[in-house]
Amino acid sequence: MPRRTSRNSYARHPAGWCRKKDGDDSGTCLPAVVITIRLTAIIVPALTPITIPQQSVTPEQLLKEADRCVKCGLCLPHCPTYRKLANEADSPRGRIALIQALASGELSPTPTLRLHLSRCLNCRACETACPSGVSYGELIDAAHAMLQQSAGIKRPLRRAFLNLLSERKLFGHITRLLPLLSRTGVLRLIKKAPSKPLRQLADLASEIPVYQTPPSGLTPATTAGGGSVQLFIGCISSQVDRPVIDAAIRLLTHMGFAVNVPKQQVCCGALHRHNGFPQEADRLSEQNRGVFVSPKPTALITLAEACHKELLEQTQSTPRLQTISAFLLNTPWPETFHFTPLKARVAVHHPCSASGDSPLTLLQRIPGLTPFLLPENAICCGGAGSYPLTQPALAQSLGEDKIALLKETKADILVTSSTGCTLQFRTRMKRAGLDIEVLHPVELLTRQLDLKSKSDRLIFSL
Ligand code: SF4
Ligand code: SF4
Missing domain, CATH: 1.10.1060.10 (Alpha-helical ferredoxin)
Known part of the structure; x- marks a missing residue:
């Protein structure tokens, strides 16, 4: 008998597990064979000796x-x-x-x-x-x-791990297995494993929210006018911060833009580049260049600052590439756009990778809101890339400093536009018993968007 929760159930499939929502026959299948094939695609290249030097700089x-x-x-x-x-x-x-x-x-x-x-x-x-x-x-x-x-055996292991994180579909399948691993006690067992990185991974895994596969393809505009844009959704961020993608699509389509999320897009390559695998990063970058070719000069919009920075450095800057905050600031909004007032203090956190377009001005469009910059924004929160996994003690200490500062501000909401920072803040707040919502600026804007059609509102999974 499959075990059930209030929202989801898991059914045994001859080749693996299928996740089904109650009353929903479609569900998401996670056949073991699919995962095995995808894992093979990750592990085999990682174990293949590299004949070309892995260094872009002599x-x-x-x-x-x-x-x-x-x-x-x-x-x-x-x-x-x-x-x-x-x-x-x-x-x-x-x-x-x-x-x-x-x-x-x-x-x-x-x-x-x-x-x-x-x-x-x-x-x-x-x-x-x-x-x-x-x-x-x-x-x-x-x-x-x-x-x-000179990393020896650790090198292919690291490479396989990075490939796993940056393989959007496989990473998504694995995150959707997490509730099962948690209920069957596997996650608890891993938390007691002798290997510190494994324990750390299990700790982090328990903080990862589980969402359905991110959308792909074209979502038509709901009002006339703006043309079309392309959306870069990243790898890890597309799985752990799925509501941000939904919010961005909703906001942009109501502004009159058709939103295209190309299915073939891949990780921006930042994880590989910062961990010593520049040629893998270049390969991913090349693949994205092929995907994001556009006959028209439509905007290519990013949601996470770290991905934006990597893409910007790889494309040597192109006016087409914009963060969602920059795009929203530079684009005229339909006159019909109104925001429901919200009386709240909103601390704005700047990720280290931020390009300088602060969402502060954007958020000031919501009546009643008091947005302000989080003190010591220039100091990293410790959630950078894989840092919480590789340097857990320092990541924790840096995160705790941020939580102490945040507490003093008496903020109701914290906004940040980086997936790593979002995860770091949510984890540290949970451990500190602090109840402050962490949102991407576009989530807050979309949530307050008054479209005079209540039934049309987003249902947030958070
Ligand atoms: S600021 Fe730091 S990196 Fe720059 S020259 Fe001085 S010591 Fe070197
Ligand atoms: S400021 Fe310190 S931690 Fe940050 S990149 Fe420079 S050396 Fe590294």
Whole structure:
């Protein structure tokens, strides 16, 4: 007999498990054979020896860029890990020195060197503060690629793990298995596993919300006028922050835009690039370039800041590529658009990857709302990419600092436009017993959109 919850049930399928909503015969099937085939597609390439060098930057180029650092130390107070650990090796200046020693062969990739470099959040706060214009992001990415060369057996494992995270469909199937793993006690068992990364993964998995497959294809405009836009939905974010995609489509279609979510789009490549696999990142980027070709100069809209930054750097900036906040700020809105007033204090968090288009102005369009910037926005929240998995203690400490600041503001809602930050805030708030809703700005705007048709409103899964 399948076990039931109030909303979902699981039925045994000859080849796996099918998830069905009560009263719904369609459901979502998770046949084991599909997962096996997809896993094979991830693991086999990961185990295949790489014959081409996994480095976009040569040691000479890396040393040339690193030499631009004059060791002035002006970046140190801006670095979250230096502020936490007060150790030169965990500062931008110290890391640049380590990278120089690694690239010149003075130091070998010892576990200690790896530790200091892997503690870097890649938040690039140091880059903004640097008067010499050192491209720290390029240095640390290239250093990670060098470290992967000598990572031994860990290298294919890491590569397989990143492939798994960035494979949207498979990751989606796995997240939809989580309730089953939780009910059968498997997740609890993994939380007691001797391997720390496994325990950490199980901890994080219990925080991941479960949604149906994200939409793809064309959603027509509901009012006349605006043309069409393309939507980039990312990999992990498309699964764990599905309501954001629904909200964006709803808002844009009511503004008169047909919204196209190309099915063949893939991960932006940021996860691979920041973890030392630049060629995989380039391959994903190339694939996206083929998907997002457009005969017309329609906008290509991103929802998550980290994906936006990666796409922007890969496309060398194109006016077509815009964050949803920038697009909404720069596009005239239909006169029929009105927002239901909301008396609430809204803290606006800026992800490290944010491009500068603050949603503050956008949110001011909602009558009664008091949006304000969260203090110390320039310091990373610790939710960057895979950081909570690789550096759980530091991620927790940085997250707790944010929660303490947020508590003081007496905010009712926190908005952020990064999936990593959203997960980090939700997890830390839950553990601190703090009940503040975390939303993407577009979710809040769409929720308050007064379309004079109550039945037409979004039903949020959160
Ligand atoms: S990227 Fe962030 S964590 Fe890394 S050195 Fe720069 S400021 Fe520090
Ligand atoms: S990275 Fe820039 S700010 Fe930091 S020590 Fe080097 S030159 Fe100074």
